[in-house]
Structure formats: structure tokens, C-alpha cells
Amino acid sequence: MTAKQIPPASVRNAPHIIEVLRRVLPGSGRVLEIASGSGYHAAAFATAFAHLNWQPSDSDAAARASIGAYGTEAGLKNLHPALDIDVTHVPWPIAAADAVVCINMIHISPWAATEALFAGSSRVLAKGALLFTYGPYIVHGDFRGEGNIAFDQSLKARNSAWGLREIDDVSAVATQTGFSLAETIDMPANNLSLVWRRL
Numbered sequence: 101m102t103a104k105q106i107p108p109a110s111v112r113n114a115p116h117i118i119e120v121l122r123r124v125l126p127g128s129g130r131v132l133e134i135a136s137g138s139g140y141h142a143a144a145f146a147t148a149f150a151h152l153n154w155q156p157s158d159s160d161a162a163a164r165a166s167i168g169a170y171g172t173e174a175g176l177k178n179l180h181p182a183l184d185i186d187v188t189h190v191p192w193p194i195a196a197a198d199a200v201v202c203i204n205m206i207h208i209s210p211w212a213a214t215e216a217l218f219a220g221s222s223r224v225l226a227k228g229a230l231l232f233t234y235g236p237y238i239v240h241g242d243f244r245g246e247g248n249i250a251f252d253q254s255l256k257a258r259n260s261a262w263g264l265r266e267i268d269d270v271s272a273v274a275t276q277t278g279f280s281l282a283e284t285i286d287m288p289a290n291n292l293s294l295v296w297r298r299l
Contacts (some may be wrong), residue, residue: 104169105138129198132263135205139167145180157185187216231296
């Protein structure tokens with residue numbers, strides 16, 4: 101038996117996310133990935149960006165075990181062991197990062213986690229640094245497809261505190277914590293990549 105999880109969605113979306121990250125990530129430094137999940141993305145990103153130190157994290161022990169399995173398999177010097185980070189627990193066990201990446205967490209967590217993501221990122225990032233978020237969003241009341249409506253309903257059936265977030269609400273939290281939305285990028289399957297910059 102292996103701890104490694106292989107999520108089909110991560111396999112599908114990784115190349116598209118890498119295409120965006122290749123343009124917006126810094127030229128050097130440490131990237132903190134929040135809610136790394138299976139670790140598939142962490143291994144793919146560390147492979148694609150050998151010039152960056154990739155620091156995965158997750159609050160779930162099974163996820164961290166899967167991240168570790170991917171790390172062992174990849175054997176990459178720039179892919180570090182996962183940190184145990186629950187964004188709502190302060191302080192985070194990392195003092196500084198040159199960028200923060202968070203994929204598919206905002207809609208699969210309570211709203212307090214989104215607030216904590218931006219507040220925590222504001223503490224570890226310098227002025228001008230990148231916070232990258234990816235996932236499905238509601239845009240000015242538009243779910244951007246029947247699939248997203250059904251997905252939102254399924255999430256709320258699993259946990260009433262989960263669900264797709266209105267991009268305006270996320271932007272309000274970002275503004276309060278010192279971030280501005282620099283770019284919104286359409287992605288496959290009605291997802292969005294959001295490029296936030298620390299003010």
C-alpha cells in the first residue's frame with residue numbers, strides 16, 4: 101500500500117496552472133503552497149520550477165503522507181517536506197516566503213479559512229509579492245456554468261460552511277489585509293486563476 105493519492109482533477113489542471121505560474125512566479129526564492137492536498141501539484145510544480153524552493157503544507161496528516169510519498173518518488177532537492185499548516189492557527193510555522201500559492205481551498209473550507217489565508221499571507225509576504233489562488237468562483241452573481249452550480253450544491257450538502265465564493269467578497273477580504281487583485285485569468289472547466297499582489 102502507498103500513501104500517495106492521485107487526484108484526476110490535479111492531473112488535468114496542473115499543466116494549465118503551470119502555464120500561468122511560469123509567468124507570475126518570482127525568479128528565485130521560496131514558494132509556500134497552502135493546502136497542498138495530495139502533493140501531486142507540489143511535485144509537478146517543483147519539477148517545472150527547479151529555480152524555486154517549493155514548500156508544500158497541509159493540515160491533514162493523510163495529505164502530508166501523500167505529499168511525502170510524492171517527494172520521495174520525485175527525489176527533488178527543491179521540494180521540501182510538508183509543513184502542518186492550518187491557516188486559522190496563528191502563527192504559521194514559517195516566517196517568510198517569496199510567494200504563496202493556494203489551489204482549490206477557498207471553496208472547500210469555511211469562510212474563516214479564506215480570511216485567514218489572506219491575513220497569514222500578508223504576514224509572510226513582502227510588498228509586491230504574489231498570492232496566487234485557483235478554483236471556481238462566483239463572478240458578480242454568475243456561477244459561470246451549470247457545472248459550478250451543481251458543484252456548489254454538492255459542497256454545501258457535504259458541509260454547509262463550504263461552497264463557491266463570490267469574487268467580490270474575496271476581494272474585500274484581500275483589500276482589508278493588504279492585497280490587490282492584479283489579474284483574473286480564465287481557466288479550463290470554468291475555473292479562474294487569481295493573481296493577488298501584496299501592497
